[in-house]
Amino acid sequence: MNVCFIMYPWEEMDPENDTTLVLINEFAKRSHGVAITTPANLTIRDSEAFAFSRCLKRMEKVPSNLKSFHKKSEFYDEMLPLAGFDVIILRSNPPLDMIMLNFLDSVKDDVFIMNDLDGIRRANNKLYTAVFEDPTNEYIPRTHVTKNKVYLKRTIKEGPDKMILKPLNGFGGSGVILIEKRAMLSINSLLDFYIDNADGTSNYVILQDYIEGADQGDVRILLLNGQPIGAMKRVPGEDDHRSNVSAGGSIVKHALTQQEKELCRRIGPKLVKDGLYFCGIDVIGGMLVEVNVMSPGGVTYINKLCKTRIQEKIIDFVEDKVQERVNAFERRTKLRKYVKDA
Template identity: 35%
Template sequence: MAPLTLGFLMDPLEHVRVDHDSTFAMMVEAHRRGHTVRYFEQGWLRFSGRCAEARMRTVSVQAETGRHFEVRQEAVHPISSLDVLFLRKDPPVDVDFLHATQLVELCAGKQPVYINSPSALREANEKLFTLHFPDLMPETFVARELPALADFIARHPGGTILKPIDGFGGKGIVFLDQKDRNTRSMLELLTRGGQEPIMAQAYVPQARLGDKRIILVNGEPLGAVLRVPSDDDHRGNMAAGGKPVKTHLTAREREICARLKPRLLERGLYLVGIDVLGDYLTEVNVTSPTGLVEIDRLDGVSIESHVIDLAERLAANR
C-alpha cells in the first residue's frame, strides 16, 4: 500500500527504553514499512482556529540504545495531516490528558484514524471500566467513605487490595490483612481524608504466582506475559519490579477476552492490555498498555506487526 503518515502522541522520545517500550516498537515497525513517523508531546498540541495542530518531529527510528532516533524535520502540522494517530501518552489520566483528547478531535478537514478513540479514552477509566463486568472480577467495592471501606476490609479474612482510581504502574497499590493496624491510616492517605474514592478488591491468593497481562488487538488476544512479583512485594507490574515470564492463555482467559471484545470495538478501543489474576479480570488498560516487547521476546512473535497491519486496514477503509 502507499506510505501513510503515522503520528504518535507520547512522552519524550529521548526517554524511551528501546528494550521495553511498546510505543517505540510500533514506531520501529511503521518506519520499517516505509511509513512517515511523526511524534509530538502533549505540550506541543494547540488549536489555531480551524484545526488542532502540533509541533511534530518527523523521525527515523532504530532499536539501538543511545542512537534510537534521528529527527528528520521539525514543523507544525495539523492533526488532519495524519492518516493514523496513536494516543500513547502514559498515565496519569489527568485534566491535561483529557484536554488533549478533546483537542485532537478538532479537525476542520479529515480526521485521522485514532488508536485508541479519544472519547473512549475519556470514558474508559482503567480501574472503573472493569465494573461493567462484575461477574468477571474479584469482589470489588468503590467508595471514599472510610467506615464503609473499613467494613469491606473487615469482611475479607484473606486480605484486601486497595488501589487509587487513577493509579498506574502499580503505584499506590497496597495489601491489607483483616486486622492490620495501619488500616485507618492507609485509608486516610489513599482517600485523601475521604475526599477521593478508591477501589478495594478481595485479595486473590494466586497473586503470589503473578498476574497476567494480555494484549488484545482489534478485540483479539494476541499474546500474554506473566508478571511475577519479587519476594518482597505484592505487585507484579514490571514498573514495580515484577519479572516477565513466558505463559499461555487459558480457556477462562479466552472467555474473558471474548466477553470484552464487543464492548471494546464499539468504542474504538483497538489496542488494549487487560490484567487477569487467577480467574479474575482486574484491569482494562487503554491509554498506553505495555507488554508487547516482553511477549515478542518470550514467544518469538511481533505483536507490533499486527498493530500496524490494523492501522493500515483502518486507514484504507476510512
C-alpha cells in the first residue's frame, strides 16, 4: 500500500510528540510506501493532479523511537500522480486551504482520503459544532460566530459575566481570551484588534459562554470511526488560562466520564456520516467546545499516559478501508465481465 501525507514541512515537526510523525512511523514499520508533500506542492500536469513529493526511503529496521526515526529518515524527490496512491491523509494545519481541496476533488473517487473532502468543507473546524442538535445547550455551550461588533457588544453585555472570545481560524489555542463584563471599557479595542485588518477586510470571531471549570483545563478526546479511542486532560499553566500544550499547558491521564461517553455517542454517527473518520474533540465539563478534523493531535501524549499505541488502531482502520475499496473494485470488475461475456 502507498500513502501520501499532505502536511506541514518535515523540518517543522516536533520529533518527540508529533502525531503525524507517529502515523508515518507506523506505516513505515508495516512496509507501506510513504510520500509526504505540502499543499503548495500540488500541481496539475496534462490535466492530472500531481504532487512534488518527498518519498521515504525504505529502512532495513524502522526505529520505534520517534526522535531516532525522524533523524534517520531519508527521502528522494519525485513528482507523483495523486490517483496512484491508495491513501491520502490530510494533516495540514488550519485555516482550511480551499485550493488544496480543489486539487483533491479530481482524485477523491480513486483514492481513500482521510478525512473526506466534503466533510472537511462542512466541518471547517470551529463552525461545525452548530450542526449538532442541542436546543437546551446540554452538550454544546451557547456559541456565536460573527464579525458584527454591535451584535457582539450587545451579546457580551446581556450575557453571563464571563465569556470566551477567539478567532475563527485560530488553532493551538492562539488568540483565545477570557473576557468579563467588568472590562467592558476594553471591549471596543479588543474587537477592533480581532476583527479589523489593515487592508479594510474583516475576520470572523467566536464568542462562547464560559464553562465553569474551564480554569481547571479541558479534555482532548480522539475519535476513530465515531468511537473514542483515547483521551487526555490538558491543564493550563500558572500564567495562562489556555490548556493547549502549545500554550504551556500540561497533560494528565484521563478516564472518560459518563457525560463524555454520551457526548461521543451523540456526535459519533454524524462524524462518520460526513466521512470524518479521525477527529479530535475538545471538551470542558462534558460539553463540546471544538472539533478538529484537519490535523487532530495528541496520539503520542495519550500513548505515554496510558501505555497504549493508538496509531495501530488508526492504521488498521485505514488498511481495512483500502481493502474494502479493492474488494468492491474486484467485485464490480468480475460482474461486468460476467455481463460482457453473456
